[in-house]
Amino acid sequence: MYRLAIFASIVLAGPTLVVAQSPSDSCTKCHLALESEKAGPAQKFATDVHHDVGLSCADCHGGDPHEESMEAMSPAKGFRGAPKKPQIPQFCARCHSDTTFMHRFDPRVRVDQLSQYLTSVHGKRLKQGDTKVAACVDCHGVHDILRVSDTRSPVYPMNVATTCAHCHADAEHMKGYGIPTDQVENYEKSVHAQMLAQGDTSAPTCTTCHGNHGATPPGVRSVVNVCGTCHVFFEQLFNNSPHRPVFAAMGLPGCVQCHSNHAVVKPSDDWVGTGPNSVCMGCHAEGDKGFEASRKIAGDLAKLQTELARAGETLSTAEHSGMEVSTPKVGLTNANEALVKARVNVHTFNEADVRKFTDQGVEISQKAYQAGVAALHERDARRKGLGVSLIFIVLTISGLYLKIRLMESRPSPSSGPQASGE
Amino acid sequence: MPNLYRHILAWLDERFGTGSVEEFLRHKTVPQHRHSIWYFFGGMTLFLFVVQVLTGILLLLYYRPTPNDAYESVQYIVTQVRFGWLIRSVHSWSANLMVFTAFVHMFSVYFLKAYRKPRELTWITGMLLLFITMGFGFSGYLLPWNTLAFFATKVGTEMAGAVPFVGKWMLTFLRGGEEVTGATLTRFFGFHIAVLPGLATTLLAIHLLLVQHLGMSVPPGVERAIAEGREQARSMPFFPNFLLRDIIGWYAALGVLGALAAIFPWELGAKADPFTSAPAGIRPEWYFLFMFQALKLLPPKILFLEGEFAGLLGFSLAAAVWVVVPFLDHRAGFGRVTRFFTGLGVFVLGFMGVMSLLALR
Numbered sequence: 001m002y003r004l005a006i007f008a009s010i011v012l013a014g015p016t017l018v019v020a021q022s023p024s025d026s027c028t029k030c031h032l033a034l035e036s037e038k039a040g041p042a043q044k045f046a047t048d049v050h051h052d053v054g055l056s057c058a059d060c061h062g063g064d065p066h067e068e069s070m071e072a073m074s075p076a077k078g079f080r081g082a083p084k085k086p087q088i089p090q091f092c093a094r095c096h097s098d099t100t101f102m103h104r105f106d107p108r109v110r111v112d113q114l115s116q117y118l119t120s121v122h123g124k125r126l127k128q129g130d131t132k133v134a135a136c137v138d139c140h141g142v143h144d145i146l147r148v149s150d151t152r153s154p155v156y157p158m159n160v161a162t163t164c165a166h167c168h169a170d171a172e173h174m175k176g177y178g179i180p181t182d183q184v185e186n187y188e189k190s191v192h193a194q195m196l197a198q199g200d201t202s203a204p205t206c207t208t209c210h211g212n213h214g215a216t217p218p219g220v221r222s223v224v225n226v227c228g229t230c231h232v233f234f235e236q237l238f239n240n241s242p243h244r245p246v247f248a249a250m251g252l253p254g255c256v257q258c259h260s261n262h263a264v265v266k267p268s269d270d271w272v273g274t275g276p277n278s279v280c281m282g283c284h285a286e287g288d289k290g291f292e293a294s295r296k297i298a299g300d301l302a303k304l305q306t307e308l309a310r311a312g313e314t315l316s317t318a319e320h321s322g323m324e325v326s327t328p329k330v331g332l333t334n335a336n337e338a339l340v341k342a343r344v345n346v347h348t349f350n351e352a353d354v355r356k357f358t359d360q361g362v363e364i365s366q367k368a369y370q371a372g373v374a375a376l377h378e379r380d381a382r383r384k385g386l387g388v389s390l391i392f393i394v395l396t397i398s399g400l401y402l403k404i405r406l407m408e409s410r411p412s413p414s415s416g417p418q419a420s421g422e
Numbered sequence: 423m424p425n426l427y428r429h430i431l432a433w434l435d436e437r438f439g440t441g442s443v444e445e446f447l448r449h450k451t452v453p454q455h456r457h458s459i460w461y462f463f464g465g466m467t468l469f470l471f472v473v474q475v476l477t478g479i480l481l482l483l484y485y486r487p488t489p490n491d492a493y494e495s496v497q498y499i500v501t502q503v504r505f506g507w508l509i510r511s512v513h514s515w516s517a518n519l520m521v522f523t524a525f526v527h528m529f530s531v532y533f534l535k536a537y538r539k540p541r542e543l544t545w546i547t548g549m550l551l552l553f554i555t556m557g558f559g560f561s562g563y564l565l566p567w568n569t570l571a572f573f574a575t576k577v578g579t580e581m582a583g584a585v586p587f588v589g590k591w592m593l594t595f596l597r598g599g600e601e602v603t604g605a606t607l608t609r610f611f612g613f614h615i616a617v618l619p620g621l622a623t624t625l626l627a628i629h630l631l632l633v634q635h636l637g638m639s640v641p642p643g644v645e646r647a648i649a650e651g652r653e654q655a656r657s658m659p660f661f662p663n664f665l666l667r668d669i670i671g672w673y674a675a676l677g678v679l680g681a682l683a684a685i686f687p688w689e690l691g692a693k694a695d696p697f698t699s700a701p702a703g704i705r706p707e708w709y710f711l712f713m714f715q716a717l718k719l720l721p722p723k724i725l726f727l728e729g730e731f732a733g734l735l736g737f738s739l740a741a742a743v744w745v746v747v748p749f750l751d752h753r754a755g756f757g758r759v760t761r762f763f764t765g766l767g768v769f770v771l772g773f774m775g776v777m778s779l780l781a782l783r
Contacts (some may be wrong), residue, residue, distance in 0.1 A: 322685075322686055322687035322688075322689060323687065324497065324500045324501050324507070324687070324689075324690055326497065326690070326692075327497075327501070382507075382508075382684040383684055383685070385684065386680055386681055386684035386685070389677070389680050390677050390680070390681070393673050393674075393676060393677040393680075394677075396673055397670050397673050397674060400666050400669060400670050400673070401670065403666060404663065404666050404667065404670075407662070407663065407666075408658075408663065
């Protein structure tokens, strides 16, 4: 009985649901019949996320979709038409800033986009009448808006840089703003872009550092905080380092001073030290404390690298000789970890903090190397043992052979020719 | 010294009647002809079996058959136990050499028609021993619980699961559950050190008894040449002439085993992790490669049967035919060589060789 009631309610409710979701309202019907650009929105809307959740043209543009005549677009019927560029943020915010309305679709959805946008450079300039800046539809699209999680969406993490580049890499468009247009080009060289290209959608893109709706360039003071949102430990080390107050006093922007901002490439050990690639030498010179510290840190890192390479090579040779060296190889993994920790501690700019880890790594590497050497000695001992055993085996075989020869050269009553078995 | 030796023999004879054995050995002869070399492969296989038993017992002193301990215990054997590396490597290499010599022995018996009347049972027990040897290889492969072994066992047992009706049961029986787990390891360990050795020892005893009772077979061609007077029938005493030759072969095998163990120690690989994906290019042991490759080449559907099932059915039928070949090739019993059976042997050998090479590409 209970099942029958459910079935009956589905059958009865069916037509109502179909009407509510039907795209054949008068807006769609008329606009699809129109030619050129007026038909476009109606054509594109079928793929739009708003269409997917059951909204219609009238939910944004107003009017009466049940009215078949042009009266449907009468202001008297609440028709609002298409918003002008400066009106777009508020146009979208009618729903997107309405918590009650938005929670019907997703209880966790954000509703602060407009307030964020108004704090952004885009929002501020739009308010001042600059219609070249980005508003909602410039990034999200219009009439064919996709969910952010949709890989085809222009604001899907892997597409964000391209979307920003539409304006920010366009020298003509950006003329007059006084900012460079090579950010995306530089970003594409970065380790962040490489990780993103490998499918790691948690890797940073433009909006990760600049914010999305409240997009603004991080200032000199806040740049460490921006990097520190992901690189927490590095931020802590830097903040406790002697560089922090000096950088602040000199107005230097923290992390990006050495790592750059958009072109954040994978760092290498020769960034420290006194060589031509050293970033330390940008400020320090021979004779000062920083020069000496940089030289020592580079020396310690190089020593660990050398020990690691030597141990790795020896263990590899032993392994290729068939020796079981998995335990010292695990040790070598620990030495590699020590190298990583030492590199992280470079951000303390204190040679003692770095040495603590390089010494650990060197000790482990040397043990691994000794294990490798012992394995190679063992291999040689085995081969010598084999040689001796083979001599005995060959001697025994020769003895047996001679014995057979001797035995069979003597006539014996049992060794003479005789009839075979079957 | 010879007196002491005679005293011991007399003492034993008084208690066990060993005089009859001595008498038997004194009169036992082995035919001598151009194909005599093939007689040595049976003894070589037996020698390697003894090596397996001895090294296996030594490995048992340290091996622990649980997923948590198996890999570590083998690692301990090869790194910490004195000469553990040698015992483990000799056990692994000897297993492979034993499969090889068993195959050589089987094919030499086949082509020399040594299976013919009255040696049908010698052939059947030999074939069963060969299957058991392969079972030893399959069950022993998993015991170090390394990545390759784990996934090869997974693939191998999946094949059993493809058999309709009983496949599911067979898979569960072999694995001790739905998946390859610790239960599979314990089970395979049981097969490897108790069930299979028991069966092998019994069959080996029958096989050797039959060989001693019936003597060595003389190939039909040699037999005919002797009958026609083109060749003289020759033989040598089994003890000590043939046995000394056998011992030379065993010493040589020991040297080869030692060299392989010292120069190419059997590698242990990485510990099995059931939660990782199978490494690329996973393959079974070389003696299963021909089956593995043939099953891979089969289309998904053959008539109304699943390709894999049809393949397994084909192999099972072929094995059954091979086992009963002495009864099918009854002309051989009269010393006549049937070209069909020789051709069949060449085809089987060629098929196994080509398929194995294709799998190794």
